[in-house]
Amino acid sequence: MPHVPPTRTRLVVGAAVVDDLDRPTRLLAARRNAPAALAGFWEFPGGKVDPGETAEEALHRELDEELGVRVRTGEEVLGAGCVDDPDHGRVWPLTGELVLRLWLAEAVDGTSARPLADHDELRWLTAHDLWTVPWLPADALALRRIEQLLT
Numbered sequence: 170m171p172h173v174p175p176t177r178t179r180l181v182v183g184a185a186v187v188d189d190l191d192r193p194t195r196l197l198a199a200r201r202n203a204p205a206a207l208a209g210f211w212e213f214p215g216g217k218v219d220p221g222e223t224a225e226e227a228l229h230r231e232l233d234e235e236l237g238v239r240v241r242t243g244e245e246v247l248g249a250g251c252v253d254d255p256d257h258g259r260v261w262p263l264t265g266e267l268v269l270r271l272w273l274a275e276a277v278d279g280t281s282a283r284p285l286a287d288h289d290e291l292r293w294l295t296a297h298d299l300w301t302v303p304w305l306p307a308d309a310l311a312l313r314r315i316e317q318l319l320t
């Protein structure tokens with residue numbers, strides 16, 4: 170029997186940036202401007218973890234690069250739709266080999282988010298208007314969990 174190596178996944182980290190970690194009422198959505206296949210879709214700011222980086226380091230780096238914000242992270246967002254990944258623990262499956270870990274986060278130090286890289290628009294969404302933008306399809310299940318957290 171030929172040896173078939175296990176499929177390895179690539180970790181993407183994302184932030185569900187909210188207005189207030191203690192009482193979240195709005196979520197920050199970001200519209201991608203690249204690559205062409207993803208442009209126009211909305212997502213959680215974040216990106217792939219680089220070799221040698223921890224998930225937490227990658228999250229802070231991506232938020233600084235993409236939004237110019239420093240954040241305090243809250244609980245990891247987990248819920249129905251998460252799966253067990255041998256390398257990365259509980260994750261939200263994305264497409265292909267990509268898997269997502271997602272944390273609640275809040276901007277600190279008076280920093281406010283602006284689209285610096287990868288996005289051309291940001292929008293604060295309440296639970297009521299969460300679905301008014303076209304999200305990347307793979308984000309739907311995580312968004313259902315966040316919808317429950319927004320008051």
Ligand SMILES: Nc1nc2c([nH]c(=O)n2[C@H]2C[C@H](O)[C@@H](COP(=O)(O)OP(=O)(O)OP(=O)(O)O)O2)c(=O)[nH]1
Nearest residue numbers: 181183212213214215216217263264267305307308
């Ligand atoms: N950041 C982010 N990526 C998502 C989400 N949902 C989703 O399917 N993805 C996909 C889109 C991309 O294929 C991939 C993340 O790649 P990325 O392009 O943001 O990563 P990156 O900034 O590190 O860029 P690069 O190294 O590939 O140039 O995960 C989401 O909510 N946030």
